[in-house]
Amino acid sequence: MxxxxxxxxxxxxxxxxxxxxxxxxxxxxxxxxxxxxxxxxxxxxxxxxxxxxxxxxxxxxxxxxxxxxxxxxxxxxxxxYRPTEGMLATCWGDLGRVLAQVHAGRPAGGMTRYGWAGDYALGAVSVPNAWTGNWPEFWARHRLGVHLAHVPIDVAHSLEKLMRRLPDLLPAKPAPALLHGDLWSGNVLVANRRVTGLIDPCCYYGHAEVDLATAGVFSQPPAAFYMAGGPLEAGHAVRFAIYRLWIALVHLRLFGVTYRPMVAQYLDESGFR
Missing domain, CATH: 3.30.200.20 (Phosphorylase Kinase; domain 1)
Structure with missing residues (x-):
């Protein structure tokens, strides 16, 4: 047993x-x-x-x-145990609604800060969450910079260039929303055309677009998903690529070179390969 x-x-x-x-x-x-x-x-x-x-x-x-x-x-x-008897393809709009609820969560005290009460890990990959008052700084230090010593040198150079430009590409102080943090179809339970559970979280407070972006790494959500929380803001395509890059880097480190093309794709879409 x-x-x-x-x-x-x-x-x-x-x-x-x-x-x-x-x-x-x-x-x-x-x-x-x-x-x-x-x-x-x-x-x-x-x-x-x-x-x-x-x-x-x-x-x-x-x-x-x-x-x-x-x-x-x-x-x-x-x-x-919550049974999962359906396909996410039938209820992307409901997932968008659920995420809008999640993203209404704010840090204690109403402070504009980004992070979580403690660090986390996805397997052997650390996920640092030290509180930071500036969103581009948080993403540079805790979601991109932590990979520099663990990826091929050309990828590291591209990441360093991207990190320097983040203040121009990401909002400085977006509303700090509660994030699932590792949102993809495998972490969503579905039954009867409804979302019945979010599982395997990697929570922290950050830009709500992170969850919207990562949901599209392994799937192609329809417009109903993205519009459930309101219209997407101008320039979201580049930000989505930057946020999806973190998922790609984690997979590269956990599962190897199979994910090198995914990293290259999101660096390209960010303009920094």
Whole structure:
């Protein structure tokens, strides 16, 4: 029996009946766990279950659908099981509506600052979140600069050029919206043509366009998705490329040269390859 499944059952004070792996699991083990008391729950390990639980709770406080946190410790996160029986293609507009709810979340105290209460990680890739009062500075330091020592030298040179230009390309002080932070179709649960859950967050406060941009890395959302939060602002195409570049860099570091063309594409679209 899986150690993670046994641990999840123990956290919930129940016996373990069975378990099976769920899709995904590239950077964490995720299981559907069947308990002796008849419940079915989802158990997940690393990189930081306690931080992920706090992120899910923050998303839920906005009214967005997220799986309820049932138990958590340093080794495992246990959340309610929400069936996913549909395709995101049927409800992009609903995802846009959900994101508008999420993005209404603001940092405590109403301060204009960007970041999160602690750093995070996606697998072996660190995600620093130190509070910063200027958005281009946050993106340069914490989403691009952290990769310089880990990517090919030509990519690093292009990133350095882009980082110097960010004050001209990104807004200095956009409203600091709560972000899912790693939004793509695999992190959205769907059933009955509705979004039933946002999962695997990498939350922080930043420019709302980040989530809109990253949703289009592996999919092609329709206009209804982008318009749910209001019309896109002028110049969004370049900003989308800059925000998508972070996803590409993370994938390059986690999964290798297969993602080199994606990095090149977003550098091109940013004007800095």
């Amino acid at each position: 899986s150690r993670l499944a046994r641990h999840a059952a123990t956290l919930l004070g129940s016996g373990l009946w069975n378990w099976r792996p769920l899709q995904g699991g590239d950077i964490a083990q995720t299981l559907l766990v069947y308990l002796n008391d008849g419940r079915s729950v989802v158990a997940k390990n690393g990189p930081d279950p306690l931080a992920e639980a706090a992120m899910l709770r923050a998303l839920g406080e906005t009214g967005a659908p997220v799986p309820a946190v049932l138990a958590v410790d340093a080794d495992a996160l246990v959340v309610e």
